[in-house]
Amino acid sequence: MGVPRASESGQLQVVTGDETPEHIVLEFSSGVETRPLPLVLSFSNLTYSVKTSPKMKLPQLFRGCITADDGDNLSAKTRVLLSGISGEAREGEILAVLGASGSGKSTLMDALANRIAKGSLKGTVTLNGENLESRLLKVISAYVMQDDLLFPMLTVEETLMFAAEFRLPSTLSKSKKKTRVQALIDQLGLDNAAKTVIGNEGHRGVSGGERRRVSIGIDIIHDPIILFLDEPTSGLDSTSAFMVVNVLQRIAQSGSIVIMSIHQPSYRILGLLDRLIFLSRGQTVFSGSPTSLASFFESFGHPIPKNENRTEFALDLIRELEESSEGTESLVEFNKSWQSKQIQK
Numbered sequence: 001m002g003v004p005r006a007s008e009s010g011q012l013q014v015v016t017g018d019e020t021p022e023h024i025v026l027e028f029s030s031g032v033e034t035r036p037l038p039l040v041l042s043f044s045n046l047t048y049s050v051k052t053s054p055k056m057k058l059p060q061l062f063r064g065c066i067t068a069d070d071g072d073n074l075s076a077k078t079r080v081l082l083s084g085i086s087g088e089a090r091e092g093e094i095l096a097v098l099g100a101s102g103s104g105k106s107t108l109m110d111a112l113a114n115r116i117a118k119g120s121l122k123g124t125v126t127l128n129g130e131n132l133e134s135r136l137l138k139v140i141s142a143y144v145m146q147d148d149l150l151f152p153m154l155t156v157e158e159t160l161m162f163a164a165e166f167r168l169p170s171t172l173s174k175s176k177k178k179t180r181v182q183a184l185i186d187q188l189g190l191d192n193a194a195k196t197v198i199g200n201e202g203h204r205g206v207s208g209g210e211r212r213r214v215s216i217g218i219d220i221i222h223d224p225i226i227l228f229l230d231e232p233t234s235g236l237d238s239t240s241a242f243m244v245v246n247v248l249q250r251i252a253q254s255g256s257i258v259i260m261s262i263h264q265p266s267y268r269i270l271g272l273l274d275r276l277i278f279l280s281r282g283q284t285v286f287s288g289s290p291t292s293l294a295s296f297f298e299s300f301g302h303p304i305p306k307n308e309n310r311t312e313f314a315l316d317l318i319r320e321l322e323e324s325s326e327g328t329e330s331l332v333e334f335n336k337s338w339q340s341k342q343i344q345k
């Protein structure tokens with residue numbers, strides 16, 4: 001903390017209080033609000049359903065030929081994408097959302113980042129106990145997509161300076177923007193690549209991992225308090241992926257809440273994550289720290305064999321249960337009772 005945070009619009013300034021380090025001061029144009037630190041983003045019972053479109057739409061000519069059963073296929077059905085998801089993400093920590101493809105990771109991230117149409121999402125999202133209004137969330141958060149569009153002919157430094165010009169208040173001096181860019185280059189571990197062009201297929205530039213870190217830099221230039229990242233390590237080799245998550249840990253430890261989705265973290269990456277939520281078909285099947293994975297699965301009757309990657313084991317077991325006739329219901333229920341026992345402890 002300690003770096004003055006400024007909104008893109010310039011209407012809200014978030015100033016971390018060096019004089020009052022136990023508080024964060026949110027300066028609205030209409031006044032000042034103080035929130036206690038550490039910041040905790042809590043979400044409770046998030047449930048989201050969509051109406052799926054009919055399986056097929058027959059031309060009018062054929063409508064009279066279909067049976068009652070076929071007719072059912074034509075009516076819209078409700079599909080539950082998230083069901084009763086609860087948890088919390090804390091300042092200084094990384095919360096990772098895991099699960100197989102289609103389990104609901106991106107949907108949960110969207111729900112937390114207020115990217116789902118109002119009214120369709122049930123449940124609550126609060127920051128330090130207060131409802132997180134969309135206006136405030138917009139100013140204090142950033143959402144990093146899998147791949148931002150970058151200009152291939154600009155260097156890393158020029159790209160970040162360009163973002164600073166666009167995203168920091170116009171009242172901030174050029175030298176302050178330069179200082180912010182330098183601090184960011186340092187934080188992202190991009191010192192050696194600062195003068196390298198981004199490049200593209202035809203013109204070699206920075207590596208895939210560096211490119212991903214530049215994308216993150218663009219989105220965090222205004223020093224957001226909450227950072228959402230959709231699969232920030234996808235498509236990267238294990239070393240580059242580790243470096244990206246290492247940077248995210250540094251960002252979290254400098255006073256932010258980091259929430260990311262990830263497919264299969266390596267052993268080293270797992271060591272950088274603080275909290276995990278495993279999803280299966282929109283339901284929570286595990287929620288806790290990486291260190292509690294072993295005792296959780298042991299208590300569930302499926303101990304993780306020694307030397308096995310814990311997340312790989314968990315994802316494989318979840319997939320096996322999904323494919324079995326009993327499904328993941330037993331694991332969902334076990335997680336609920338395990339959670340309540342943890343709270344009682």
Ligand SMILES: Nc1ncnc2c1ncn2[C@@H]1O[C@H](COP(=O)(O)OP(=O)(O)OP(=O)(O)O)[C@@H](O)[C@H]1O
Nearest residue numbers: 050052079081099100101102103104105106107108
């Ligand atoms: N608007 C929608 N209407 C119907 N189904 C949807 C909608 N949005 C998402 N889905 C479905 O919800 C499920 C969860 O999608 P989501 O994108 O959250 O999964 P994911 O875990 O992020 O997957 P991946 O790892 O492949 O990105 C998927 O089966 C997807 O097809």
